[in-house]
Amino acid sequence: MNRQSTSQTGRALARGLTALGLSCLAMPAMAIDPGDARVLSQQGQRLKVELAYASEPGEPISAVSFSVLAATAPAGSFSPSPHLFTIMQPESSNRVILQSAEPVSAGQIELVLGLGVEPGRKVLYKLNIPR
Numbered sequence: 127m128n129r130q131s132t133s134q135t136g137r138a139l140a141r142g143l144t145a146l147g148l149s150c151l152a153m154p155a156m157a158i159d160p161g162d163a164r165v166l167s168q169q170g171q172r173l174k175v176e177l178a179y180a181s182e183p184g185e186p187i188s189a190v191s192f193s194v195l196a197a198t199a200p201a202g203s204f205s206p207s208p209h210l211f212t213i214m215q216p217e218s219s220n221r222v223i224l225q226s227a228e229p230v231s232a233g234q235i236e237l238v239l240g241l242g243v244e245p246g247r248k249v250l251y252k253l254n255i256p257r
Contacts, residue, residue, distance in 0.1 A: 158191065158241050163251045166223075173197075173206055173226040173235060175253065180220060192222055195248060196238040203232035230255060 161178035177192075194208040210227035224237070237251045 158244065160239070160241070160249045163237070163253060165253050165255055167230075167255070169231050169233060169255050169257050170229055172228065173224075173230045173253075173255065175224045175237070175251075176221055177224060177239075177251075178221045191242045192224070193240040193242060194224060194237060195240045196236070197226065198236045198238075199230070199232035200234055204228070204230065205232075205235070206230055208238075233257075 159180040161180060164176045164178075165174070166176055167174040192213050194211040194213070197206045197208045197211070199205040206226035206228045212225045212227070214223045214225070215221070216223070224239075233255055235253045235255060237253060239249045239251070241247045241249065
């Protein structure tokens, strides 16, 4: 390969990488707008929470877009393991159901959720658990 064809190949490669970079910038950012949380369980039951959310029309959001990062009860109360929550999404709806593996007897729980489509974004919910 001579010097001229190497230079042309290099320029072609640079143009291709520039085009690829620009196409990545043009991709729309996926965003979830988390809404209100509603507690569906009572003290002594497994914690069950319904979380409504909004997203752009046609945006592919699923239950795997959500994760429980922390579940904290007041001092002296049992806190459910955040890694043992089941996350479900009813078909064709903009809501997810979070359910703990263990019963919760505390009157309050703080949940910190991660949004997988927006790395690093965390949402805090302070929940009152009815008797």
